[in-house]
Amino acid sequence: MNEATSDSAITVKSKTKAKAAKKTQQVSREKPQASREKLDSVRHHIGSRVIGQQRLVEGMLVCLLSDGHLLVEGLPGLAKTTAVKALSEAIEGDFHRVQFTPDLLPSDLVGTDIYRHEKGAFEFRPGPLFHNILLADEINRAPAKVQSALLEAMAERQITVGHTSYPLPDVFMVLGTQNPIEQEGTYHLPEAQLDRFLMQVRAEHPSHDEELQILELDNNRQKISQQAPDTVLSQAELLAMRAAATELYLDPKLYGYIVDLVQATRNPAGYSEDLRRWIRYGASPRASISLGRCARALAWMRGDTYVSPEHIQRVAPEILRHRILLTFEAEAEGITTDDFIEQLLGLVAIP
Numbered sequence: 107m108n109e110a111t112s113d114s115a116i117t118v119k120s121k122t123k124a125k126a127a128k129k130t131q132q133v134s135r136e137k138p139q140a141s142r143e144k145l146d147s148v149r150h151h152i153g154s155r156v157i158g159q160q161r162l163v164e165g166m167l168v169c170l171l172s173d174g175h176l177l178v179e180g181l182p183g184l185a186k187t188t189a190v191k192a193l194s195e196a197i198e199g200d201f202h203r204v205q206f207t208p209d210l211l212p213s214d215l216v217g218t219d220i221y222r223h224e225k226g227a228f229e230f231r232p233g234p235l236f237h238n239i240l241l242a243d244e245i246n247r248a249p250a251k252v253q254s255a256l257l258e259a260m261a262e263r264q265i266t267v268g269h270t271s272y273p274l275p276d277v278f279m280v281l282g283t284q285n286p287i288e289q290e291g292t293y294h295l296p297e298a299q300l301d302r303f304l305m306q307v308r309a310e311h312p313s314h315d316e317e318l319q320i321l322e323l324d325n326n327r328q329k330i331s332q333q334a335p336d337t338v339l340s341q342a343e344l345l346a347m348r349a350a351a352t353e354l355y356l357d358p359k360l361y362g363y364i365v366d367l368v369q370a371t372r373n374p375a376g377y378s379e380d381l382r383r384w385i386r387y388g389a390s391p392r393a394s395i396s397l398g399r400c401a402r403a404l405a406w407m408r409g410d411t412y413v414s415p416e417h418i419q420r421v422a423p424e425i426l427r428h429r430i431l432l433t434f435e436a437e438a439e440g441i442t443t444d445d446f447i448e449q450l451l452g453l454v455a456i457p
Contacts, residue, residue: 139409141343141346141347141350142406142407142409144337144339144343145167145171145339145347145407147196147335147336147337147339148167148193148196148197148335148339149163149167150336151192151195151196151335151336152166152189152192152193152196154192154333155185155188155189155191155192155323156185156188156189156192157185157312157316157317157319157320157323158310158312158313158316159184159185159189159309159310159312161307161308161310161424162178162185162186162189162307162309163189164404164407165178165305165307165424166189166190166193166281166307167403167407168305168400168403168404168407168421169279169304169305169400170193170197170279170344171344171347171348171351171403171406171407172304172348172351172396172399172400172402172403173348173399174279174303174304174305174396174399174400175260175279175280175281175282175302175303175304176279176280176281176282176303176304176305176306176307177245177281177282177283177284177300177303177305177306177307177428178281178282178283178284178306178307178308178309179283179284179285179286179306179307179308179309180283180285180286180308180309180310181285181286181309181311182285184309184310184311185309186283186309187203187241187243187283190203190239190241190281191203191241193239194238194239195334195335196335196337196338196339197238197239197277197338197339197341197344198338198339198340198341198344199237199238199239199275199277199341200237200238200239201237201238201239201240201241202234202237202239202240202241203240203241203243204234204240204241204242204243205243205244206242206243206244206245206246206247206248206252207244207247207248208247208248208249208293210248210249210252211251211252212251212252212254212255213233214233214234214252215233215234215235215252215255215256215259216232216233216235216255216259216265216266216267217230217231217232217233217235217236217265217267218230218231218233218267219231219267219268230267230270230272232265232272235255235256235259235265235274236265236272236274236275238275238277238278238279238341239277239279239281240278240279240280240281241281241283242256242280242281242282242283243283244283244284244285244292245282245283245284245295246284246292246293246294246295247292247293248293249293250293250296253293253295253296253299256280256299257296257298257299257302259274259278259280260280260299260302260303261302263278276341276345277341277344277345280303282303300428300429301390301392301428301429303428304396304399304400304425305396305400305421305424305425306424306427306428307424347406350406351402351403351405351406351407352399352402354402354405354406354410354411354412354413355411355412355413356398356401356402356412356413357412357413357457359457360401360413360414360415360418360457361398362457363415363418363454363456363457364394364397364398364401364418365394366454366455367397367418367422367426367450367451367454368388368389368391368393368394368397368426369388370388370450370453370454371385371388371389371393371426371429371430371450372385372388372389373388374388374450377450377453377454378449378453380449381446381449381450381453383433383435383436384432384433384435384436384439384441384446385430385431385432385433385436385446386431386432386433387430387431388429388430389426389429389430390429392429393425393426393429396425397418397421397422397425400421400424400425401413401417401418401420401421402417404417404420404421405417415456415457419451422447422451423444423447423448426443426447427443427444427447428443430443430446430447432446
């Protein structure tokens with residue numbers, strides 16, 4: 107992907123969207139194994155740029171297959187931006203990075219009307235939100251008006267400027283990053299926007315061996331940066347993969363298991379008195395939808411022909427952690443959202 111914006115971006119994207127739609131049916135007839143191999147090549151390319159961070163890489167691919175957005179939390183220097191750039195290199199389309207700051211304006215994201223003297227009329231110039239993959243770096247440093255513009259794009263897949271609405275491309279993914287420690291100059295992300303992120307992944311520090319590999323990778327950074335991905339995943343191929351993942355079998359009993367998990371975040375008293383004391387707000391029904399979508403995507407990625415409870419439990423922490431709010435009592439006891447989710451998964455019966 108190339109980082110660029112032009113006046114003709116909307117027209118180009120419309121043509122790309124139509125072209126991808128025509129190819130999707132043809133691509134969908136490919137053998138599933140061949141499609142997975144192409145997705146594995148994307149994973150391999152990211153792995154050539156990023157050491158470790160398996161949950162981050164897996165989360166990006168699951169969100170990509172599930173047509174969702176990803177929130178990445180982690181300290182500086184943990185390869186969050188590098189991973190997103192590597193993902194964008196292996197996918198057909200374009201990529202843009204926006205550094206969120208307190209002085210950022212909504213027009214800096216959505217675009218603006220520019221007067222063309224030669225035409226004697228205003229012409230809309232699209233902003234970064236019209237790219238296929240948008241990296242919103244330090245997303246919680248922008249004010250509420252900017253967050254509102256981003257929320258419309260994430261939720262409605264369209265941008266409204268004045269009285270005109272512009273559709274976004276079929277392949278549209280927001281990857282937001284935020285630092286868990288630095289609080290000065292930050293704004294609290296509204297719950298409505300947090301809920302629109304399909305998953306929240308935490309970037310972790312590397313192990314000793316992984317950090318040694320990072321040093322070796324840095325020694326060859328110039329050579330590695332010039333290496334192109336083995337294959338580039340087309341948008342038509344990606345749309346076909348999404349359709350295949352959606353059709354993966356999910357037993358009705360597991361639908362009940364998903365609902366039990368999510369409802370237990372809202373009414374945990376029947377499972378544990380500790381859970382009841384710790385939870386302030388539980389997850390919305392959107393969490394149930396997200397669990398089903400992501401479990402299917404993960405199962406498809408692994409080559410499984412149906413969804414199992416293990417798939418659901420694997421994606422549950424990333425789907426629930428930003429959708430629940432703990433009480434002050436829980437925080438005083440040192441309980442984290444992950445602690446809550448871990449206990450919940452151990453208490454809700456598996457069918």
